[in-house]
Amino acid sequence: MLDPKLLRQDLDNVVTQLAARGFTFDRERYEALEQARKTQQVATQDMQAARKTSSKKIGQAKAKGEDVAPLLAEVESLGDQLKQAEQGLSELLAELHDLLAGMPNIPHESVPAGLDEADNVEIKRWGEIPTFEFEPRDHVDLGEQIGGLDFAAGAKLAGSRFAVMSGGIARLHRALAQFMLDVHTQEHGYQETIVPLLVNKKALYGTTQLPKFADDLFHLQGELEYSLIPTAEVPLTNLLQDSIVEASELPVKMTAHSNCFRSEAGSYGRDTRGMIRQHQFEKVELVWAVHPDESWDALETLTRHAEVILEKLELPYRRMALCAGDMGFAATKTFDLEVWLPGQSAYREISSCSNTEAFQARRMQARWRNPATGKPELLHTLNGSGLAVGRTLVAVMENYQRENGEITVPEVLRPYMQNLESVALN
């Protein structure tokens, strides 16, 4: 959520900056609503003040044993008027709030211009693209060849966009998650966290999946209104919901390995082959909550933490700065990491690291106490994948494949696999 004060004070700028990411703001509606709100709020609060004063007088008079009848007559009519005014106000506030809640974050000045992924800017490349003395296969073919990656089984049990892993592939997948967690907790200083995979609406609102993106989620039926998390960013970031963190406790750095569930509504026909886009996948998530002055350094550090995983795995990647129009709703700036997939001869997204500044923190009232003023102020929150485990498995399979279909186990994973040197036929 943007700062309502910013809209009141600098609407022109907000409108143009949001236009940069392709968002059209209904300015006239906003201005009319805001005008009405102001009038209504001042009037309502005046009436509340009047009622308060009268009630106090009545209390005092009664205590002295005086006759309160005239005072009662005075406030008699106030009740209905006030009720009406309060209702009118709350309707206006709700409408304004809905309007605000639908507005995306303002892109940082360093974000490249552009409306779609064609305008994303490559920041750097790392690693050598591997060459093969044979025609490299994609992970689907590899999985078929050595077994352990079964999409038909996934479809039988659940439907499309599900897979069953088994044997060496499943083990490799588990090793990847363990490895990532160990690096982040032991080398990068994150707090390991295990979080609920089902969350409530308030949490989803806090990280901005709601109200706008309800269709991207799986919602449980039944009297309890749970949804499956699309990313551990939701529970991790919401740990700070309605709290005030001491300055000495910053930065807060948390990591969680979790399953993630996405409906993938609107992506019919995209990435239908293989593990790239599944309804259920695993991810190791990184979340920071920081002093507002430090979020830009934090974004760089966080992104590096994700890159380190790829480098340790010796997977070639590039870092992209997303253009304004390609960024997620809550982000002021996003770096995507794209890993090289020989099966597609292309770089594919494997991590997305964003600074949301106070956008999420404002919604969830995540604050820190500024020792200089003694007052609570909004934190800045960041999140990034470190990394998407399923996609990392794909990258390992395709980059480490041998002609016979076996997968060489990357050096850093071997301690997690009893020093197994390759994954062969299941």
Place this chain on the structure above:
RNA sequence: GGAGAGGUGGCAGAGCGGUUGAAUGCACUGGUCUUGAAAACCAGCAAGGGUUAAUAGCCCUUCGUGGGUUCAAAUCCCACCCUCUCCGCCA
């Protein structure tokens, strides 16, 4: 699932229709004292929002959440949520 208890400020914990945004303690901040620190003493210290040039004043809201009664609700009524204890069931 059954029975009971409870949800109040950063934490603990009073209040149970009327100058209560809320006693008290701890924590925190400033001061006195001290070579310095601690202790002791004194003072300050909730959050959100509105108005405004203002982080100045003034005002509103908030005692789990949502409704209701009343001139007036932390206090009374209803519903829901959560926590704890016991029993049952169960990874």
